[in-house]
Amino acid sequence: MLRFLLRRISLVIPTFIGMTLLAFFLIRIVPGDPIETMAGERGIDAARHAALLKEYGLDRPVLVQYGIYIARVLHGDLGKSMITQEPVLREFGTLFPATIELAACAILFALALGIPAGMIAAVRRNSVFDHGVMGVSLTGYSMPIFWWGLLLILLFSVQLGWTPVSGRIAVLYDVPPVTGFLTIDSLLSGEKGAFKSAVMHLILPTIVLGTNPLAIIARMTRSAMLEVLGEDYIRTARAKGLSKVRVVALHAFRNALIPVITVIGLQVGVLFTGAILTETIFSWPGVGKWLIEAINRRDYPVLQGGLLMLGIVVMLVNLLVDVMYGVINPRIRHASSR
Amino acid sequence: MTAETLATLPTAAAAPPGPFREFWGYFRANHGAVGGLVVVVVVLLMAALAPVLAPYPPDLTNNAAFLQPPAWQTGGSWAYPLGTDAIGRDILSRLIYGARLSLLIGIAVVALSIVVGIALGLVAGFARGFTEIAIMRLMDIVLTLPSLLLAIVIVAILGPGLMNAMLAVAVVILPHYVRLTRAAVITETSKDYVTAARANGAGTLRLMFGEVLPNCAAPLIVQASLGVSTAILDAAALGFLGLGAQPPAPEWGTMLADAREFVLRAWWVVTFPGLMILVTVLAFNLLGDGLRDALDPKLKR
Numbered sequence: 349m350l351r352f353l354l355r356r357i358s359l360v361i362p363t364f365i366g367m368t369l370l371a372f373f374l375i376r377i378v379p380g381d382p383i384e385t386m387a388g389e390r391g392i393d394a395a396r397h398a399a400l401l402k403e404y405g406l407d408r409p410v411l412v413q414y415g416i417y418i419a420r421v422l423h424g425d426l427g428k429s430m431i432t433q434e435p436v437l438r439e440f441g442t443l444f445p446a447t448i449e450l451a452a453c454a455i456l457f458a459l460a461l462g463i464p465a466g467m468i469a470a471v472r473r474n475s476v477f478d479h480g481v482m483g484v485s486l487t488g489y490s491m492p493i494f495w496w497g498l499l500l501i502l503l504f505s506v507q508l509g510w511t512p513v514s515g516r517i518a519v520l521y522d523v524p525p526v527t528g529f530l531t532i533d534s535l536l537s538g539e540k541g542a543f544k545s546a547v548m549h550l551i552l553p554t555i556v557l558g559t560n561p562l563a564i565i566a567r568m569t570r571s572a573m574l575e576v577l578g579e580d581y582i583r584t585a586r587a588k589g590l591s592k593v594r595v596v597a598l599h600a601f602r603n604a605l606i607p608v609i610t611v612i613g614l615q616v617g618v619l620f621t622g623a624i625l626t627e628t629i630f631s632w633p634g635v636g637k638w639l640i641e642a643i644n645r646r647d648y649p650v651l652q653g654g655l656l657m658l659g660i661v662v663m664l665v666n667l668l669v670d671v672m673y674g675v676i677n678p679r680i681r682h683a684s685s686r
Numbered sequence: 687m688t689a690e691t692l693a694t695l696p697t698a699a700a701a702p703p704g705p706f707r708e709f710w711g712y713f714r715a716n717h718g719a720v721g722g723l724v725v726v727v728v729v730l731l732m733a734a735l736a737p738v739l740a741p742y743p744p745d746l747t748n749n750a751a752f753l754q755p756p757a758w759q760t761g762g763s764w765a766y767p768l769g770t771d772a773i774g775r776d777i778l779s780r781l782i783y784g785a786r787l788s789l790l791i792g793i794a795v796v797a798l799s800i801v802v803g804i805a806l807g808l809v810a811g812f813a814r815g816f817t818e819i820a821i822m823r824l825m826d827i828v829l830t831l832p833s834l835l836l837a838i839v840i841v842a843i844l845g846p847g848l849m850n851a852m853l854a855v856a857v858v859i860l861p862h863y864v865r866l867t868r869a870a871v872i873t874e875t876s877k878d879y880v881t882a883a884r885a886n887g888a889g890t891l892r893l894m895f896g897e898v899l900p901n902c903a904a905p906l907i908v909q910a911s912l913g914v915s916t917a918i919l920d921a922a923a924l925g926f927l928g929l930g931a932q933p934p935a936p937e938w939g940t941m942l943a944d945a946r947e948f949v950l951r952a953w954w955v956v957t958f959p960g961l962m963i964l965v966t967v968l969a970f971n972l973l974g975d976g977l978r979d980a981l982d983p984k985l986k987r
Contacts, residue, residue, distance in 0.1 A: 363823070363826055363827055366823060366824065366826075367827055367830070367831070370827065370831075374839060374843055377843050377844075486968065486971060486972065486975075487964070487968060490915065490919070490964060490967040490968040491964060492922055492923065492926075492960055492964060492967070494922075494923060494939075494960075495956070495959075495960025495961075495963065495964070496960075498942070498946065498949050498960070499956070499957070499960070502953055502956065506949070617830075617833065618832075620832040620835060624832075624835060624838065624927075625834070625923060625926070625927070628927065639835070639838070640838070640927060643838065643842040644928075651839060655831070655835065655836075658831070658832060659830060659831050662830055662832060663830050666830065
């Protein structure tokens with residue numbers, strides 16, 4: 349087990365180094381040097397330019413600069429935003445809970461609908477329900493979610509007036525941040541109606557962000573269940589006289605779960621990608637919207653730091669899924685230690 | 687036995703279907719795939735015949751018809767069947783011309799990605815050792831980063847625009863082709879026919895392109911069809927974020943970005959471009975699924 353863990357963790361190191369290299373050199377591909385970029389259209393005189401180059405360490409050899417950069421990253425220093433002058437890591441820290449809250453709700457939504465739908469579709473293979481689930485799932489998978497979000501706003505916010513158009517909570521509530529998750533903070537604050545407002549603001553973004561994972565999870569659950577349902581031990585369980593519900597829910601589902609868990613782990617990247625679009629549509633104050641704004645303002649340190657942080661989060665989640673996978677299924681643990 | 691009887695044998699027995707007939711037999715049985723193919727052909731025709739089909743040029747504005755609703759709504763007219771946008775351009779014409787851009791994006795991106803991907807995959811599969819590790823690690827990094835985020839960053843660095851967006855999407859989908867090719871190369875090179883070719887004195891290049899590559903074509907074709915849908919979707923997303931094709935290009939994602947601020951009062955400017963993206967992407971996905979089932983019956987379930 350320990351060898352398996354060490355092996356998996358050692359695989360992360362080159363990926364991490366690669367990502368820092370990517371983040372580091374991205375800034376250097378930009379035409380012109382960072383100082384000129386910072387100065388913008390106003391321009392800058394030569395003496396001040398040279399002084400600033402020295403101040404930021406940009407006159408040193410590239411490899412030395414990379415070494416300094418790595419040392420800073422390892423100390424948790426991702427530089428400062430050119431616009432707000434706030435440390436990038438702190439900005440990321442204040443905005444990330446909003447993204448997590450949205451992503452967590454979206455994946456819960458996808459699981460709550462996708463797993464039962466996939467299971468029923470597999471059990472009633474080739475029924476109308478099965479074809480319906482597969483059709484809806486392929487549509488969800490092909491959905492441009494930025495358009496889907498606009499359509500839902502059109503229907504639920506504009507036509508029906510049920511949900512708010514954007515933001516995380518109505519402006520009249522001033523909830524003190526404790527956890528950063530507004531659904532929890534609004535409950536802690538004890539303000540009347542704050543929780544309801546936070547939940548209403550969450551509904552549409554959750555559906556939009558959950559659509560792609562929902563489609564993938566429903567498809568994956570169905571095919572994993574189909575595979576398992578054809579096994580001998582399922583027939584044995586049925587022959588013993590166990591009820592169909594019991595066989596499907598306990599015997600088959602447990603074994604179908606392994607590929608489904610892998611797919612859930614892989615959804616983290618999909619969720620962050622979707623979060624960028626969803627947050628932009630709903631003005632959700634998370635890291636996705638922050639990154640898009642950074643691009644429009646040419647705030648390169650934010651872009652560099654944000655890319656690195658999101659990459660690290662995805663990498664760690666993948667590592668976690670891998671390790672969990674090995675814990676659940678001893679065959680994998682042993683196969684990879686050979 | 688004479689040569690004459692040998693020659694008549696194949697016609698006497700039931701002739702085995704040729705590879706294309708066999709493929710078509712499988713493919714035709716899949717209604718979704720045939721539907722997908724039909725839609726793809728329709729979009730192709732729309733793109734090819736855009737100047738004939740579209741009632742107006744895509745950039746023609748009409749000062750008398752801002753945000754005119756579709757024909758069947760009150761205030762609409764059949765002069766503009768799907769209505770007009772905020773500066774009086776015909777939405778139907780823009781959608782038809784947009785098919786050109788979306789197909790161009792889908793096909794060019796996949797073509798670029800598949801050529802580079804096959805080259806890298808062949809090198810990784812044949813070279814092994816350090817070269818292989820370097821290539822595959824790099825691809826792992828690209829796969830680790832959320833795809834749209836990486837594309838956004840690449841466009842942010844290179845500058846917004848259609849070409850840069852296409853380049854960014856090509857980079858993002860590259861790892862799939864590299865991995866597929868390398869995996870296929872490793873399986874194939876251990877087979878007897880490759881050993882036989884090598885024993886006959888075939889060089890590495892000949893082995894790569896003459897022997898091994900034709901035998902890994904099926905998964906690559908399937909991935910290419912699915913890749914077109916990803917490319918169209920991601921490029922539209924970049925267009926929507928203002929990083930892809932720039933206005934006034936009638937790219938569907940860019941049209942949506944323009945339409946966003948009118949979502950509260952003109953549903954048609956928002957609805958139709960997105961519908962086109964959805965239908966086209968869905969068609970390529972159905973087509974890809976059908977190709978997979980028909981080309982690789984092992985994967986069929």
